[in-house]
Amino acid sequence: MHVVVTGMGVVSPIGTGVEQFWSAAIKGVSGIDKIQSFDSSKLSSKIAGEVKQFDPKEFLTPKYIDQMDRFTQFALHAANQAIEDAGGLDCYSPHRIAVVLGSGMGGFSTFESSALRRFQDRSIPPFTVPRIMANSAGAWIATKYGFKGVNLTCSTACSSGANAIGMGLDLLRSGRADTVIVGGAEACVLPLTMKGFEVLHALSTGFNDQPQYASRPFANGRDGFIMGEGAGVLVLEEQSNAEGRGAKTYAKLAGYGCACDATHIVAPDMVGQVAAMQTALQDASVKPDSVDYINAHATSTPLGDIIETRAIKHLFAEHASRLSISATKSMIGHSIGASAAIGAIATIQTLRTQMIHPTINLVEPDPDCDLDYTANQAVERKVDTAMCNAFGFGGNNVSIVFTNL
Known part of the structure; x- marks a missing residue:
């Protein structure tokens, strides 16, 4: 289906x-x-x-x-x-x-x-x-x-x-x-x-x-x-x-992964994040090197952004450097339970328009955050497969995968 x-x-x-x-x-x-x-x-x-x-x-x-x-x-x-x-x-x-x-x-x-x-x-x-x-x-x-x-x-x-x-x-x-x-x-x-x-x-x-x-x-x-x-x-x-019924279709919702890291009630954990992303890719029957773009959870906390960067690098290995990543929260803040739903819409729009919105205010990157976060300016790029991440208190980590039809 x-x-x-x-x-x-x-x-x-x-x-x-x-x-x-x-x-x-x-x-x-x-x-x-x-x-x-x-x-x-x-x-x-x-x-x-x-x-x-x-x-x-x-x-x-x-x-x-x-x-x-x-x-x-x-x-x-x-x-x-x-x-x-x-x-x-x-x-x-x-x-x-x-x-x-x-x-x-x-x-x-x-x-x-x-x-x-x-x-x-x-x-x-x-x-x-x-x-x-x-x-x-x-x-x-x-x-x-x-x-x-x-x-x-x-x-x-x-x-x-x-x-x-x-x-x-x-x-x-x-x-x-x-x-x-x-x-x-x-x-x-x-x-x-x-x-x-x-x-x-x-x-x-x-x-x-x-x-x-x-x-x-x-x-x-x-x-x-x-x-x-x-x-x-x-x-x-x-x-x-x-x-x-003749409806227009924007994208395919291809995969969903959820994993509890069972480590800390508020602190992020790389293992749980990796598990969520990996499960979503498996559910979508997508290989890691097929992913073009990630709409990151990226809340702007000192620890959280580093942990997500490490999780992406761990799962995607050499392909991590070829990924385009951006943070919707840089523009709208963190809307808690709504954040991933809004992020999912941004992810779908990326697939539709082949444009990646910027992560604003990224003038001097953290040395521990060394991937391509689409700093400050939108970028046009071919995107066929995209992921949206959401990592919450309680150790609840979720990733969803969208693809072009």
Whole structure:
């Protein structure tokens, strides 16, 4: 069975909609700025990749806005785009349309605001619990469109979106669905979440006055990641079904690999990353030297970027020096459970356009990061096989492989 991508939708700090997002990515536009959604003066990290000019009233009534957390609104907007892009899915039985969404934090903005109200002895909104639920995004997508098939939520920290895509692939291969809406959404640019990552020494704190330069994957002087937010959603179908209904196809989803390194709850581990990438290649029946491009996890943390570089060099050996690599997070920050879904869209766009977006702010590479990271300028290159990496807290490592048809 060949599984293909027939629809895509994205909400990101550098653009909403695939074309706007990709145009900005190719130009190396930074979406990192000083936080506008709350007073960050008491935080050490005062910058983030926020989705600006997002107005849920453009596609939701006030009644439904009251019932949805911001992450759900992102997910639904991206899903609307993807389903429209796929030409609608009316030809499928609603009972055969599945939804698998990933989110690391779920409705955390509702949790934080409601907890604060409760501590102040104020009433909390009646839809507090449904807004907080991590599965609310998938549930609302299903409810809006009447999708009555499998509905799953994956929460594996930063690899949530990638695991959701892989789970969708498995549902199609196993015959449990005819089409699957997959992806990830996150909205945790919030005081508590930011402070939580700050005390882990995970966030950048040295570039508050130069936000656009703060996310610096693989660069000397990087000091942590930048919190981001957004959503990415894909429509997956079996190729013959897609072609039979006349749908356009963007790429083949060829392989999925997931491995827990079982080493440390927050520190990355090379062995687990190698295992995930190797499993994905085996699942796709692709040899390492056939891979042209990797959309790296590349969060801009001092240790994480080195470990991923070592993992790539270990698995790909001499071919590692011939790979093109780039880091979407250099422009949009780290959107946790949405990051791999947005990264997957960037990977597919690379296959479609034969253009590799840059890793911005890579003026002086870390000596331990010595591969081709597409520094600062987009590059045109023939790309037939591409990989997207996502490595999360809890030792959950995921890789997915896309190929041209």
